[in-house]
Amino acid sequence: MADFPFDVVAFDLDGTLADTAPDLTAALNHALERLGYPPVSAPDVRHMVGHGARALLRQGLAAAGVNDEETVDLGFPLFLDYYEAHIADTSLVFPGCEAALDGLAARGVALAVCTNKLEHLARSFIDAIGWTSRFPVIIGGDSCGVSKPDPKPLLETIARAGGGRAAFIGDSITDTKTAIAAGVPCVALTFGFSDLPPEQLGADILIDHFDALIPALERLG
Structure with a gap:
């Protein structure tokens, strides 16, 4: 597990970690x-x-x-x-997500959230679903003075999570543009909130289920 290729894995929130x-x-x-x-x-x-x-x-x-x-x-x-x-009344974490997060944590990966949701709302949601300890770093759309697809929020997320080699997980063209601008490899989900066909997002790898996330990151590395 010490050979895992990424030190930090950052996630978008809405449509990536959960169906909100x-x-x-x-x-x-x-x-x-x-x-x-x-x-x-x-x-x-x-x-x-x-x-x-x-x-x-x-x-x-x-x-x-x-x-x-x-x-x-x-x-x-x-x-x-x-x-x-009513921030988490009916929102649902995507299948396999928690197991993937556990697997990354077991490999020593620092986990973080980089979202265009207002930071206090992102923190409220993460707290409401019991994930506070999973994500010590949360950057929102109002945290850096600019929002995605500007690369600054993602770069700040990675820095606050400890730096090193990082990957970004998202579901939209905003996320892939952010990753590209930041020079960070990107995995995109095919089941998120994008209004474009997944193959048009420009991600390095597409996955259809969170079970495929860790193998995808290993291939990227």
């Missing part, structure tokens, strides 16, 4: 309803996630034909308050 779309959808629809607009479906929300909470609300409003920032400003606290209170 049900709770994000509920929060988005709560805000839309309060503003007087129609709801969106969870499958649609899966294609809206990845750029942060404001961007999600903006896209939900755009689906209703609303495209002004004043309405986004009105709806944002409605979304946040509801989501913080």
Whole structure:
């Protein structure tokens, strides 16, 4: 296990570690309803996630034909308050994820999260599902002054996790662009929230299940 090729493995959160779309959808629809607009479906929300909470609300409003920032400003606290209170009601960790995390930890790998979710929301979610000890390093979309696909959040994540050779695990074009910009190998999931076909993401390796993650990282190394 000492020969594992990566010192740090960083993960995106939404659509990568867990299917958070049900709770994000509920929060988005709560805000839309309060503003007087129609709801969106969870499958649609899966294609809206990845750029942060404001961007999600903006896209939900755009689906209703609303495209002004004043309405986004009105709806944002409605979304946040509801989501913080229901952040992990129905979200589910993807099958095989915990076993893969355990396997990486057993190999001495430092685990970290690099997400465009606001940092306090990411930490709340990780705490709510009992993963606080798994991820001592969590960088959110507001942690570095810029968000993915700018490479700075990922590079900061790797540095805070101890540095060394790192890989990034994600599910979207935002994640693969971030990894490429940071010069970091990337594994992309085929079952996340991407609105592009997986083969168009530009990842070094695609995996269909978390059971394949450690073997994929060994091949990358």
